[in-house]
Amino acid sequence: MTDQPAPLKRVLRFMGDNPIIPLIILLILLIGVLEYMRPGIVNERWMGNTIKFAIPLAMLAACQTLTMLTGGIDLSAAVAATISAFVMATQVPIMGVPLAICIGLIPAILIGLVNGFGVAFCRVHPLIMTLGTGLIGTGCLQVYQRFVIATGSVVPDGLAWLGTGRTWGLPNSLLLFVPFAVVVIWAQRRTGFGRLLYALGSNQTASRISGVRSWQVLLALYALSGLIAGVTGLLYVGLIKAPSLSLVNPLLLPSVAAAVIGGTSIFGGRGGYAGTIVGALILTVLGTLLTLMQMPEGARRILFGLIILAVTTIYIRLTDQSR
């Protein structure tokens, strides 16, 4: 009895070692509650819709996950995504679709590069840096809007197909997301770049002494984050089909929450993208659940906040992150 750990303890330890399992259990539990409340709601169509809305969130949360691995955060991601979507949609009537998509992605990458420059060379706290560039980006977008007010905006059919269409019951956006997720997970686990992110997040001084040129990694990381945000914006405008000046902004805080629920430590060096994907699904299902409950909007927000807090607390206890 003394040698053998209690069964409960063993289960807890197993979950601590495989942190994604309790998350998946939570997800299934939430879906169970949903099915209990509205029998028959969980069907193929519902699953397709949930996945469709979880994908942009999960992609935006990729920006947060990757930057959080180095101990950073990217609060300009939503603005970069919105700019990409808006610029693309307004350039389509002038430039044609392929060129408009390229033009749309440029500002997003530019924002990422500025973030990377500030974080890598000037040692500005990423929170401040990305907040500032987000502010600048919003202003630029508003000024830009006044120049293109006459051209109108068009969401290309291809993006609408990718965003809302479905093939054999599965949303088409999976065509973009599955390869994306595979590449990100592969990159963070198997490539040198991914390991450098963990190294920088675990101990910046140690990695510098080991010969990591942190400025190269950080510059590349934030530029990549900008690019991912831009692509997310393009996908999201295909889903919503109405470009506006605050298109993706409501997803910003949930994207941080998805990464945190998914087990990525905000201090860096811990976590990964697989958890974030489950986190994004959990948040989306939670959103549906709260909408179904006949509650005032205020009560729903309170519950949303409390659940994020509760999940994170349990998760941190489970994986025993002492910090």
Next chain:
Amino acid sequence: MSRIVARHGWTLGLMAILVLLFVFTKVIQPNFGLTGLDSLSRATLPFAFATAAMAIVVIAGGIDLSVASMMAVAGVTAAVLMEGAGTGMTLFTVVAVLVIGLGMGAINGALIVVTRVPDIVVTLAMLFVWEGVALLILKAPGGAATPWLREIIVGPFLVPWLPRSFVFLVVCLAVVWIPLRRSRLGLSIYAIGSDELAAYRSGIAIGRTRIIAYALCGLFAAMGGLTLTLSTGNGEPIPGPYLMASVAAVVLGGVVLGGGKGALLGPIIAVFILRLVRMDLTLISVDPNVTTIVEGTIMVVVVMIGGVLAMRGRRQ
């Protein structure tokens, strides 16, 4: 003398910028005078309180993303309670709102201490919670503010060039900040922000100090919400742009993110600088959207220069 300059270099620099900006304002708008000063000061009030709230938790080594939401809760509570209220009820409302602010902040702090979840995450979650509470209290903008209380922040005080709202701000901040700064508690707040482990080993109750710092943050946020209701005359349940603005002013004001350094004076001067820049740009009829770009650029450039200077300082 040189020691004072070295210690307060950042604040003195900000002061110089502020004075230059006032001169610039007078040049581009020769009839900028008492009414301009009054409206500037009144518009700055909620921003200044939000900044003070943020500054105190940042000094304690934390951050509070729920400042704007707490302001919304305080604002709508005040507006609902003050609708048609008499003198006694109004005074009760003011006290109640301040106590609620302290309570909200203390809840934030206690959750951070108890759950051991990073402060950014806790206050991010609480941002949704307080936003929800504000919406439950008041679904759409409404309520009212007692007229005689609104007079407190309108018009000049004693001498014509001193806006009442500015005096109000200084008094409110000083009443909390000066005794705090001179007390053991204030020292503890700086200590936990500077080095938590060292503070712990010096016998400071880390958890309690942190909760108090967040409670004071809530108190300032409640003052901010109250002044917001007083200046607009009704309660607004949707949080305003105070989160971003307060972080910008705190950083511009020389409070180091990570804690232990800075004071309240710098951030408050920074708030006035940012508001005055906005007003100047409006005066020279620049597109208000360009103003947002300018504000963001100022913030980014200043923190970049600050970062480079800090690196230089470490190397020497």
